[in-house]
Amino acid sequence: MNCIFCKIINKEIKSDIIYESEELICIRDINPQAPVHILIIPKKHIEKLYEIEDELLLGKMLKIACEIAKKEGIKETGFRIVINTNKNAGQSVEHVHFHLLGGRLMLWPPG
Ligand code: DGP
Numbered sequence: 001m002n003c004i005f006c007k008i009i010n011k012e013i014k015s016d017i018i019y020e021s022e023e024l025i026c027i028r029d030i031n032p033q034a035p036v037h038i039l040i041i042p043k044k045h046i047e048k049l050y051e052i053e054d055e056l057l058l059g060k061m062l063k064i065a066c067e068i069a070k071k072e073g074i075k076e077t078g079f080r081i082v083i084n085t086n087k088n089a090g091q092s093v094e095h096v097h098f099h100l101l102g103g104r105l106m107l108w109p110p111g
Contacts, residue, residue, distance in 0.1 A: 001045060005095035009043050018071075019064060023057060026068060035103025036072045036079070040065050047094045049085045065100045074102030082110075 007013040009025055018038060019026035029037040040061050046052055062081070069075045079102035084091040 003045060003093075003095050005041050005093055005097065006045055009041070019068060021064075024060065024064060026064060029099070033099075034101040034106070036069075036074050036101065038065075038068055038072070038100040040068075040098040040100060042096060046096045048091075049083050049096055052096060061098055065098055068100055069102060072102065078102060078106070080106055 004013065008015045008027060015030075016028040017025060018028065023043055024040065025043060026038055026040050029039050042052070042057055042061065044057075052058055065081050066075070069079045079100060082099040082101060083096070084099070
């Protein structure tokens with residue numbers, strides 16, 4: 001399958017892996033938008049957030065994001081979890097992923 005995240009999961013493409021389990025892989029974003037920018041990616045190839053049927057998987061993704069926020073030292077200062085879905089939101093990789101961002105002041109509303 002010609003999916004960049006599947007290639008990362010299969011170790012065909014190198015990445016900075018900070019957490020891995022049977023179901024998830026968490027890597028540093030190649031183009032960081034904040035001092036801490038980590039992608040939480042399910043290993044199963046699912047393209048869109050609304051296609052995930054496994055509620056437990058969604059919960060695990062949020063839970064690991066919080067654990068990583070703590071490890072990265074952004075839990076107390078603040079962090080943002082972003083899930084871009086489809087064109088208007090700027091989804092560029094068609095394999096669902098959460099962005100965990102922190103380490104700087106973030107604006108609201110987002111651009
Ligand atoms: P999105 O635009 O929401 O679909 O986010 C895709 C993110 O994936 C974007 O922030 C850049 C990141 N990305 C794309 N290709 C690679 C890669 O090969 N390695 C890593 N670590 N991140 C990548």
